[in-house]
Amino acid sequence: MSIAVTGATGQLGRLVVEDLLRRGVAAPDIIATGRSTGRLAELAERGVQVRQADFTDATGLTEAFKGARKVLLVSTTAVGERFDNHTRAIDAAARAGAELIAYTSTLNAHTASMILADAHARTERYLRDSGVPGVVLRNGWYLENYTSQIPLYLRSGVVPGSAGAGRVSAASRRDYAEAAATVLTTEGHAGSVYELGGDTAFSLAELATALSAATGQEVVYGDLPAERFRGALLDAGLPAELAEVLADSDLGLKRGELFTDSSDLSRLIGRPTTTLTGALTDALTGALGS
Numbered sequence: 001m002s003i004a005v006t007g008a009t010g011q012l013g014r015l016v017v018e019d020l021l022r023r024g025v026a027a028p029d030i031i032a033t034g035r036s037t038g039r040l041a042e043l044a045e046r047g048v049q050v051r052q053a054d055f056t057d058a059t060g061l062t063e064a065f066k067g068a069r070k071v072l073l074v075s076t077t078a079v080g081e082r083f084d085n086h087t088r089a090i091d092a093a094a095r096a097g098a099e100l101i102a103y104t105s106t107l108n109a110h111t112a113s114m115i116l117a118d119a120h121a122r123t124e125r126y127l128r129d130s131g132v133p134g135v136v137l138r139n140g141w142y143l144e145n146y147t148s149q150i151p152l153y154l155r156s157g158v159v160p161g162s163a164g165a166g167r168v169s170a171a172s173r174r175d176y177a178e179a180a181a182t183v184l185t186t187e188g189h190a191g192s193v194y195e196l197g198g199d200t201a202f203s204l205a206e207l208a209t210a211l212s213a214a215t216g217q218e219v220v221y222g223d224l225p226a227e228r229f230r231g232a233l234l235d236a237g238l239p240a241e242l243a244e245v246l247a248d249s250d251l252g253l254k255r256g257e258l259f260t261d262s263s264d265l266s267r268l269i270g271r272p273t274t275t276l277t278g279a280l281t282d283a284l285t286g287a288l289g290s
Contacts, residue, residue: 002028002029002030002031002049002067002068002069003020003025003029003030003031003068003069003070003071003072003184003185004031004033004051004064004065004068004070004071004072004093004098005017005020005030005031005032005033005071005072005074006033006034006053006071006072006073006074006089007033007034007074007076008032008033008034008040008043009034009035009036009039009040010034010074011144011173012074012104012173012176012177012180013032013034013072013074015173015174015177016072016074016177016180016181016184017030017032017043017048018177019177019178019180019181020181020184020185021046021048023181023185025185026047027046027047027048028047028048028049030048030049031048031049031050031051031064031065031067031068032048032049032050032051033050033051033052033053033064033065034050034052034053035052035053035054035055036052037050037051037052051063051064052064053065055076055081055085055086055088055089056085056088058088058091058092061088061089061092061093062092062095062096064092065092065093065096065098066096066097067096068093068096068097068098069098069099069100070098070099070100070101070102070184071089071093071096071098071100071101071102072102072104072180072184073086073089073090073093073101073102073103073104074104075103075104075105075106075120075123079115079116079119079241079245080241082119082120082123083119083122083123083126086103086119086123086126087123087126090123090126090127090130090132091130093132094130094131094132098132099132099133100132100133100134100135100189100190101127101130101132101133101134101135102134102135102136102137102180102183102184102189103123103124103127103134103135103136103137104137104139104176104180105120105121105123105124105136105137105138105139106120106138106139106140107138107139107140107141107169107195107196107197107257107258107259107260108138108195108257108258108260109121109124109136109138110124111257112252112257113252113255113257114248114249114251114252114257115244115245115248115249116245116248116249116252117252117257120138124136124193133190133191134190134191135183135189135190135191135192135193135194136192136193136194137176137179137180137183137194137196138193138194138195138196139176139196140168140169140170140171140195140196140197140198140258140260140265141168141169141170141197141253141258142170142171142172142173142176143170143171143172143173143198143274143276143279144172144173144279145170146159146170146207146279147279147280147282147283148283150211150280150283150284152236153208153211153219154211154215154217154219157217157218157219157220158208158219158220158221158222159204159207159208159211159219159220159221159222160222160224160229160232161204161221161222161223161224161229161250161253162223162224162225162226162228162229162247162250162251162254163203163204163223163250163251163253163254164223164254165203165205165254166203166204166250166253166254166255166256166258166259167201167202167203167253167256167259168201168202168203168204168253168258168259169197169198169201169258169259169260169261170197170198170201170202170258170276171196171197171198171265171273171274172273172274172279174274175196175198175265175269175273175274176196176265178268178269179194179196179264179265179268179269182268182269182270183268194262194264194265194268195260195262195264196260196262196264196265196268197258197259197260197262197265197273198265198273198274198275198276199263199265199266199272199273199275200273200275200276201259202276203221204221204223204253205220205221206276207221207276208220208221210276210277210280211280214277214280214281214284215284226247226248226250226251227247229246229247229250230243230244230246230247233246233247
């Protein structure tokens, strides 16, 4: 029986596939799915099963999951279409005979009021009622959400946001991928809801301070009203829907919706989570080496 991973063309899904291989899962026992199978050619060359999966195509999803004992449903990115996509995937996995569905949700999905949380909370309920044993991986914010913006922060000398003194329990994509791979390769997780976040939370002011220390360039946190932050994101070229979601998420951060004191993530991966300092160092080293 195989393990199917959706979104293997994306960053998180690909990392999960790589970690499954690292753990010794045989390549033919991994089903890597994505809308564009051409982007999975390198995995196919290594023996991984590659299948096309379009979340709008219920029949195609069933075929993609055929033979999979476990399915990792990596949440889709289109906010307005997310819940419908997820329900089609859950139904397809059930029809294909999956014995476990692991779903990547968001931190504190059951209580958070962020725009992002609604579809996740509804998907969790749908999975719970589907009749297929499920595991909910409530992934917190990615450290890469911040490290990818380092050039912008350094050019302007400002980390902009609307989070006030709120603290975010961020971890790296690799951390979250390893947690998913653990759930997919070990038993005893059915019915579990894991709150996954970094061991040490930080505020955006602390992010600015850490970046200043890492670069020797002064960077400060600029707290903005949410509408002004949204406007700044639009001015930076972000699509309107994404700008709205990010500005709203900062308000969620301010309310504590992206914070957890759970140790679920470090326990699942068997090591401390990636630190902010470590992530900044890796990002800066990569930038200098590129």
